Amino acid sequence: QSALTQPASVSGSPGQSITISCTGTSSDVGGYNYVSWYQQHPGKAPKLMIYDVSNRPSGVSNRFSGSKSGNTASLTISGLQAEDEADYYCSSYTLSSTLVVFGGGTKLTVL
């Protein structure tokens, strides 16, 4: 069982917006602004899409945005495109002896 909870799957049509949630506790997501989001296509290494809740690395499309409210962080993808179909993982710094925890991942299907 993952430390952070994500929906197993979400879907949307091209051009639509979708949001993926990532729920933790006050010891991780809720307590620190160190939430990151990764995109992973099959057989490929993960790619950083968002760090520190809402910061986009250079080269990442502004269609991707991150936010946080309480113990839940969210990744929003606007203007869905076929190439956005992938697995998405959230992660957070945690106060526990483990430094970083990941969510279980969400499979995004573009219909």
Added chain:
Amino acid sequence: EVQLVESGGGLVQPGGSLRLSCAASGFTFNMYNMNWVRQAPGKGLEWVSYISSSGSTIYYADSVKGRFTISRDSARNSLYLQMNSLRAEDTAVYYCARAVVATIGGFDYWGQGSLVTVSS
């Protein structure tokens, strides 16, 4: 261009040992904190270990604590993961990942991964 290239994976029997290496290039290695992250077949990502840029601060996931050792060699621009007492549940693709500067948990560059299979 930033590159991280893992090597050293393979098939090992339960209880055995393996040492993974990650060769870094395209950036000033000794300025960045580094991590190992693994992914079991068909499963999600699991953070394994962290080492600070100086090597003075190290963390491990509870699942590998006491069995795995992370280290780095700035002269060789390399990151290592010594894995002992391997178990079937350690079977995974192991990625080395560079941490974003001045934050915790954001990994901005990843290697292609090295497959470790623990089986008799």
